[in-house]
Structure formats: structure tokens, C-alpha cells
Amino acid sequence: MEKVYSRTTGIREDMVNGFCPGCMHSTIIKLIGEVLDEMDIMDKAVGVLGIGCCGLHMEYMTYDNTTAPHGRACAVATGIKRANPDSLVYTYQGDGDFASIGLGESVSAANRGENITVIFVNNGIYGMTGGQMAPTTLFGMKASTAPKGRIAEEHGYPMHMCEILNQLTAPAYLERTSCNTPANVMKTKKAIRKAFENQLNGKGFSMVEIISNCPTNWGVEPLDSLTFIEEKMLPEYPLGVIRDK
Amino acid sequence: MARVFMKGCEAIAEAAVRAGCRFFAGYPITPQNEIPEYFARRMPEVGGIFVQGESEVASINMVYGAGSTGTRSMTSSSSCGISLKSEGISYCASARIPMVFANISRGGPGVGSIHPAQQDYLQATKASGNGGFEMLVFAPSTVQEAIDMTYNAFEYAQRDRNPVLILCDGVIGTMMEPVKLPEMKTDEEVAAFKEGNKEWACIGHGKDVKRSWIEPGHWRGQEDANIEAAAMYETWDKDVQVEEYLVEDAQIVIAAYGISARVAKSAIDILRKEGIKVGLIRPITVHPFPYHSFEKLDYSRVKAILDVEMSIPAQLIYDVKLGVNNRCPIETCLRSGGQIMSRDAVLDAVRKLNEK
Amino acid sequence: METNLCVAGFGGQGVMTLGKFLAEATCDSTDKNVTFFPSYGAEQRGGTANCFVVISDEMVGAPLGDVMDDLIVMNEPSLDRFIGTLKEGGTLFVNSSIVKGEITRKDAKVVSAPVTELALELGNAKVLNVIMLGIYIGYTEVVSLEVVWGTIEHKLGKKPKLLPLNKEAFEKGLAIGRSQR
Numbered sequence: 015m016e017k018v019y020s021r022t023t024g025i026r027e028d029m030v031n032g033f034c035p036g037c038m039h040s041t042i043i044k045l046i047g048e049v050l051d052e053m054d055i056m057d058k059a060v061g062v063l064g065i066g067c068c069g070l071h072m073e074y075m076t077y078d079n080t081t082a083p084h085g086r087a088c089a090v091a092t093g094i095k096r097a098n099p100d101s102l103v104y105t106y107q108g109d110g111d112f113a114s115i116g117l118g119e120s121v122s123a124a125n126r127g128e129n130i131t132v133i134f135v136n137n138g139i140y141g142m143t144g145g146q147m148a149p150t151t152l153f154g155m156k157a158s159t160a161p162k163g164r165i166a167e168e169h170g171y172p173m174h175m176c177e178i179l180n181q182l183t184a185p186a187y188l189e190r191t192s193c194n195t196p197a198n199v200m201k202t203k204k205a206i207r208k209a210f211e212n213q214l215n216g217k218g219f220s221m222v223e224i225i226s227n228c229p230t231n232w233g234v235e236p237l238d239s240l241t242f243i244e245e246k247m248l249p250e251y252p253l254g255v256i257r258d259k
Numbered sequence: 260m261a262r263v264f265m266k267g268c269e270a271i272a273e274a275a276v277r278a279g280c281r282f283f284a285g286y287p288i289t290p291q292n293e294i295p296e297y298f299a300r301r302m303p304e305v306g307g308i309f310v311q312g313e314s315e316v317a318s319i320n321m322v323y324g325a326g327s328t329g330t331r332s333m334t335s336s337s338s339c340g341i342s343l344k345s346e347g348i349s350y351c352a353s354a355r356i357p358m359v360f361a362n363i364s365r366g367g368p369g370v371g372s373i374h375p376a377q378q379d380y381l382q383a384t385k386a387s388g389n390g391g392f393e394m395l396v397f398a399p400s401t402v403q404e405a406i407d408m409t410y411n412a413f414e415y416a417q418r419d420r421n422p423v424l425i426l427c428d429g430v431i432g433t434m435m436e437p438v439k440l441p442e443m444k445t446d447e448e449v450a451a452f453k454e455g456n457k458e459w460a461c462i463g464h465g466k467d468v469k470r471s472w473i474e475p476g477h478w479r480g481q482e483d484a485n486i487e488a489a490a491m492y493e494t495w496d497k498d499v500q501v502e503e504y505l506v507e508d509a510q511i512v513i514a515a516y517g518i519s520a521r522v523a524k525s526a527i528d529i530l531r532k533e534g535i536k537v538g539l540i541r542p543i544t545v546h547p548f549p550y551h552s553f554e555k556l557d558y559s560r561v562k563a564i565l566d567v568e569m570s571i572p573a574q575l576i577y578d579v580k581l582g583v584n585n586r587c588p589i590e591t592c593l594r595s596g597g598q599i600m601s602r603d604a605v606l607d608a609v610r611k612l613n614e615k
Numbered sequence: 616m617e618t619n620l621c622v623a624g625f626g627g628q629g630v631m632t633l634g635k636f637l638a639e640a641t642c643d644s645t646d647k648n649v650t651f652f653p654s655y656g657a658e659q660r661g662g663t664a665n666c667f668v669v670i671s672d673e674m675v676g677a678p679l680g681d682v683m684d685d686l687i688v689m690n691e692p693s694l695d696r697f698i699g700t701l702k703e704g705g706t707l708f709v710n711s712s713i714v715k716g717e718i719t720r721k722d723a724k725v726v727s728a729p730v731t732e733l734a735l736e737l738g739n740a741k742v743l744n745v746i747m748l749g750i751y752i753g754y755t756e757v758v759s760l761e762v763v764w765g766t767i768e769h770k771l772g773k774k775p776k777l778l779p780l781n782k783e784a785f786e787k788g789l790a791i792g793r794s795q796r
């Protein structure tokens with residue numbers, strides 16, 4: 015019988031991942047592993063994990079990784095990539111990490127056209143710390159630190175990182191995807207692959223923003239979180255290629 | 260080798276290059292700007308990397324990343340910039356990343372003054388970040404010493420897989436004096452340093468080899484990691500360095516480090532000619548501290564200790580007190596906020612003590 | 616023997632270069648200890664610049680002494696600021712083109728020359744510091760003139776066109792310095 019699917023070698027078999035049931039972080043991690051396998055670059059890969067739920071899988075990755083201080087993943091990745099250009103260096107960051115505390119490091123790395131890949135997991139909330147408001151939280155979306163939901167006058171507007179970075183000249187590739195449907199999962203995988211290929215080809219800064227979920231802190235069942243993405247998240251964060259140089 | 264005339268900051272940078280440093284990231288702040296500026300010119304000549312980070316926070320984290328690849332890496336800043344770096348320093352200490360950094364310190368607290376000071380002593384020696392880690396901290400009092408310390412710092416950092424701090428005041432950083440430069444590590448040696456770190460370096464080991472896991476969080480056993488680090492710190496007694504100058508018969512002993520010690524030493528030469536029996540204990544490593552030099556003093560002879568430093572309130576004095584342990588009075592001679600210690604101030608203070 | 620020198624003036628008058636030439640020449644060609652300590656940062660931008668040179672047979676303690684053996688002032692504010700640091704009977708070198716006020720310190724030996732005008736006469740206002748360095752060396756001989764000139768020559772290596780002008784400036788200074796001894 016022909017083998018049409020096998021588990022990525024990027025994930026250990028003897029460990030259970032730390033994500034909540036139904037959390038898309040699991041899917042995204044798996045996709046990254048699969049792309050590394052398919053491109054046969056697992057032996058070059060270095061993951062730089064942000065602080066947040068994105069760090070919950072570090073124990074079950076089989077390849078090199080490090081954890082950056084909260085928000086500094088792009089700076090740490092810059093150091094690794096410049097000191098060791100042969101490595102395939104990507105950051106894996108949540109929205110609090112990438113767009114709030116790390117905004118300076120993120121924009122600056124993008125503006126330098128740093129030859130790294132950013133996997134930016136936007137779930138509109140601070141997952142790890144228990145559902146506080148993020149820069150990406152939607153209007154009306156409740157958070158533990160915004161009990162009445164996001165209000166423009168008080169909290170400003172949801173931040174669109176792809177569009178913000180698209181104002182810069184340097185970035186090579188910016189795409190927003192999601193993992194809410196099988197078709198979107200495949201698109202996400204393709205985008206990750208493209209971003210890694212860009213890096214191998216020395217094209218510079220690439221980012222895939224993945225609209226993700228947080229059933230736990232959104233307070234919804236995993237299945238309902240998919241509806242929420244479709245109905246609320248995607249209208250605010252439309253999918254597609256924003257930049258492809 | 261012929262002596263060359265060099266500025267402290269540039270000398271530190273050149274010493275680092277010669278020690279095999281091939282990655283530097285920093286952010287402008289007076290009085291250490293000549294360090295990043297020098298690296299910006301010099302690194303391309305030796306195949307090294309210079310990055311001007313967007314902030315001190317970013318720079319130290321770039322060094323954390325570069326150090327994680329096993330590349331000899333360095334950053335520098337001054338006082339309030341060092342505070343911003345404390346996050347990354349603590350991460351390096353936790354993940355056991357070898358790296359060297361220099362604080363060309365200025366007045367404080369806050370933005371303080373751009374002029375030389377020694378107001379970061381407690382931060383440097385006791386807590387350069389959260390979590391109770393320790394570092395070897397060297398305090399040069401000449402440009403030559405700054406060179407030698409920086410050169411050797413990379414070896415200590417490598418040996419311990421731990422950050423090493425050069426605590427240098429703005430005087431030593433900005434002054435020029437004749438120096439002799441150490442030997443340049445060859446490209447082969449530099450490559451070998453990195454190769455030697457391969458086992459733990461985070462460069463891509465793939466799934467089949469023992470994975471490198473730079474683990475600042477020690478999610479699985481933080482206490483174990485603390486115990487391991489503490490055991491390493493315990494081995495540092497052998498690394499304590501101190502200069503004792505004319506202490507054997509001294510009735511007054513000056514305690515000072517860095518530029519203040521240098522100024523004090525020149526005062527001692529004058530005072531000795533006046534017949535005043537005064538000496539100097541100069542910690543060269545300010546951490547670990549040479550407590551023994553103070554413990555072993557004959558307190559039936561020593562009338563008083565004079566703590567000389569460019570910090571108000573005094574900071575070095577806490578370590579001096581531990582060594583002296585109430586066996587004689589400790590007086591102070593202090594400047595602060597960017598005012599440089601003067602020989603006259605030390606002369607006056609010692610003469611007054613001597614009359615008592 | 617230890618000589619403490621302070622050089623002070625407007626930014627742009629080349630006081631740092633003057634101090635550095637002297638210190639570097641001492642380093643290159645003698646066994647003496649020498650330090651150069653510049654003022655820096657905002658202070659420099661405020662329009663005044665000053666630096667300290669210590670030349671000594673012994674180890675140099677403070678690179679910035681309390682008392683100056685020699686003081687070179689290129690403008691009025693520098694005179695006011697530093698005259699108090701000159702030791703009893705010390706030597707004061709003044710740029711009399713700019714410093715017009717009376718010198719109140721009667722104990723001081725005063726060597727004065729209109730170096731700004733002299734530089735203009737040579738066709739380049741910028742060489743006033745080289746003239747002043749010449750005066751200082753001619754008067755004090757703290758380091759040999761060959762050594763100092765060698766350093767200037769070396770430093771100007773990249774701009775050989777400027778050498779004749781600087782040589783003229785340096786020699787003019789030397790002559791003035793010697794004549795006032």
C-alpha cells in the first residue's frame with residue numbers, strides 16, 4: 015500500500031503537546047514540521063519561540079529551538095541568522111508577543127529586511143496569561159482586561175500587522191492565512207513553505223500571519239471558534255497575499 | 260610589540276576582536292559610542308557581524324541569539340542602557356550563553372549625566388537582572404587593563420558558559436593612553452571556538468542528532484538549573500583578583516576600584532612622602548569580591564578604612580563592610596553624578612583621618 | 616616629573632587635535648607615561664571643548680588633574696573657567712586674537728600670540744592649533760619638536776597637500792615659543 019501521509023519528524027512521538035484541545039497552535043506546529051520534512055531542511059532549522067502559548071510545544075519539537083524574552087524573538091532570530099547564515103531561522107510568535115511588547119523589534123527586523131521567517135499566530139487575545147486584551151482584539155470582543163469588550167475610544171483599533179509592515183520597503187513576502195477550514199490549512203502550509211524558500215533564496219523578511227483561535231479564552235467550544243473566525247475575525251483580517259516581491 | 264595610543268572604548272573593541280569576537284550589536288549612548296562605532300568599521304575586516312539594534316533591548320537579544328550559535332559575541336552600553344539590557348542578560352545567564360558585555364558607566368539614577376561615574380556597582384555585582392544569577396565582573400583602572408580583561412573575558416565566558424561584565428567607568432572609556440595589544444586569534448582558532456560549541460549551539464541539529472535546546476525557561480526543572488549554576492559560581496574563588504598596594508604597614512587603608520583606585524594610588528605616593536602610612540586594596544574582580552584582603556588585615560594596626568568611590572550614596576562600601584566586619588571605622592570620600600574623583604579630595608580625606 | 620596640561624577653546628579651534636597630537640607624539644617616541652582625556656558629549660556641542668594631557672615619568676594617576684602646570688586658552692570663556700586651576704607660577708598660553716581681557720593672575724608666566732590672525736595670514740584659519748602647538752613645544756620642550764612634527768606628518772599622511780601649510784604653521788609657532796622663553 016502506498017503511504018500518503020506520515021507524521022512529521024519534527025514532533026516527538028512520545029510526548030503530548032501542551033495546547034488546549036482544539037487549539038490551532040497544534041495544527042500550525044504540525045504544518046511547520048511537515049514543510050521542514052518536505053523541504054528536507056530539518057537539520058538546518060532553528061525555531062525562536064516567543065513567550066506565550068507558542069512556547070508550549072518546545073519540549074516536543076525534535077529540532078533546535080530557543081525561547082526569546084517576551085517580544086524579542088525577531089531580535090534573537092536576527093542574531094542567530096547573522097551569526098550563522100546557514101541556519102533556517104524562523105520565529106513563532108503570538109499577537110501579544112509580536113504586535114504589542116515586541117512591536118519595535120518586529121517592525122525593525124522587517125525594515126532591515128532581515129533574512130528570517132516570522133510565523134505570527136494571531137488569535138486576538140493573550141492566551142497564556144488568561145485572556146487579556148491584545149492589540150489584535152476585535153471590537154466588542156471581551157477580554158479579562160476589557161470586560162466591556164474592545165472600545166475604540168479607550169483601546170484604539172485592532173492592529174493589522176501585515177498591512178503595517180506593507181508600508182515598509184524591505185519585506186519580501188507578507189501573507190495572511192487561517193486554519194479554520196481544510197482548504198485554508200493547505201494554503202497556510204503553502205505560505206509557510208514559500209516563506210522558508212524565500213529565506214533559503216536570500217530574499218529577506220517573510221511573514222505569514224495566521225488567524226488562529228483560542229477556544230479556552232474566547233470561552234467557546236472549538237467548533238464554534240471556527241465559526242467565530244469565519245464571521246468575525248476574517249472580515250476584520252482579510253486573508254490573502256499582501257506583498258510578494 | 261610597540262605601544263599604541265588608544266582610547267579606552269576602542270581598545271575594548273579591538274581586544275574583543277582579537278579575542279575572536281565576531282558578533283556585536285549595540286545602541287548609541289554616551290560615553291560608549293566609540294565601541295559600536297569601532298566595531299562597525301572593524302567587523303567587516305575580520306568577517307564579523309556588526310548590527311546597530313533598534314534599542315538596547317533588541318541589541319542584547321541579538322547577542323543572546325548570536326551567542327546561542329556558539330559565536331563569540333558582545334554588546335556594550337552605559338548605565339541606563341544597561342538597565343534595559345538586564346532582561347537579555349538574565350536570559351543569557353539562564354540559558355548559559357557565553358557572552359561579554361561592557362558598561363562604560365555614567366551618572367545616575369535615571370538618565371543621569373553623561374559624565375563618568377561608578378554608580379552601577381550594586382547593579383553590576385549583585386543583580387544585573389532578575390533571578391539571582393551571578394557573573395564575573397571585572398573593573399579596569401587603566402586602558403591596558405580594560406584590554407586585558409576584555410580579551411580574557413571571552414575565555415571565562417566560554418569556560419563557564421555565562422555572561423561576563425566589564426564594569427568600566429566613563430574616564431577609562433574615553434581617555435587615551437599607550438597600550439600593548441594582545442595577539443589576534445587566527446581565523447582557524449576563531450572557527451575552532453565556534454566548532455567547539457557545536458554540541459549545544461542552536462544552529463540546526465535536525466531530528467537525528469541530540470537536539471540543541473537553549474532553555475532560558477528551564478521548564479522542566481528550574482531548581483535543578485539553579486543548583487547547577489550555583490555550583491559553578493562556587494568555583495570562582497580561584498578567579499578573585501585584587502591589587503594590594505603598600506598595605507603591609509598601612510594604618511589607613513583605602514578601598515577603591517576602577518578610576519577612583521587609580522586616583523587614590525597617585526595620592527598614596529604623595530602621602531607616603533609625608534610619612535603617612537596609607538595603602539590601597541583595589542578589587543580587580545568586583546564580583547567575586549576579594550573579601551579576604553579585608554579579613555586578613557591586622558586591625559591592631561589599621562586605624563581606619565577609607566572608601567573612595569564615585570557614587571553618592573556609597574555602594575562599594577557594602578562589600579567593604581562585610582570584609583571589615585566592624586573591626587575598624589570606615590570613612591568615605593565620595594563624588595557622584597559625573598564628577599570625577601580628584602587626588603586633592605583623597606589627600607584631604609586621608610590627612611584628616613591621620614590626624615584623628 | 617609630571618606635567619599637567621589643559622587645552623581649552625571653542626569647538627572648531629582644534630583644541631582636541633592639539634592635545635591629541637602632543638599626547639600621541641609622547642606615546643610614539645618616548646618611554647614616558649601619557650594620558651589624553653577629552654571633554655565629551657553635549658558639553659562639546661555647547662561650543663566649548665577642552666582636553667587634558669598628562670605626561671609623566673611615573674604612572675599617571677588622574678588623567679584629569681586638580682592643578683595644571685600649563686594652560687592653553689583659545690577663547691575668553693575658557694580663560695575664565697580654567698585660570699583658577701593653574702598652579703602658582705604656572706604657564707598660561709593665550710590666543711591674544713580672541714582673549715582681550717586682562718590676565719589677573721600676576722604669578723603666571725604668560726605666553727601670548729594672536730594665533731587666529733597668524734593662521735589667517737598663512738591662508739587657513741584652521742591651522743591656529745598647529746601654531747599654538749608649535750608655541751607650546753618651542754616654549755616648554757616637553758617633547759622634542761622632531762617627535763611632534765613626526766606625529767603631525769603621520770596624521771596628515773592621507774592629506775599630503777596640507778603638509779607644507781602645517782609645517783609653516785608649526786615652525787612659526789616654534790619660533791614664537793622660543794622667543795618668549
Ligand SMILES: Cc1ncc(C[n+]2csc(CCOP(=O)(O)OP(=O)(O)O)c2C)c(N)n1
Nearest residue numbers: 065066067068084108109110111140141142
Ligand atoms: C516581560 C514579560 N511580560 C509579561 C509576561 C507574561 N506573559 C506571558 S505570555 C503573555 C502574552 C502572550 O500572548 P500572545 O503573544 O498573544 O500569545 P498566545 O498565548 O495568545 O499564543 C504574557 C503577557 C512575560 N512572560 N514577560
Ligand code: SF4
Nearest residue numbers: 033034037067141228
Ligand atoms: S490558551 Fe488559547 S492559545 Fe493557549 S493553548 Fe489554550 S487555546 Fe491555545
Ligand SMILES: [Mg+2]
Nearest residue numbers: 108109139141
Ligand atoms: Mg495571542
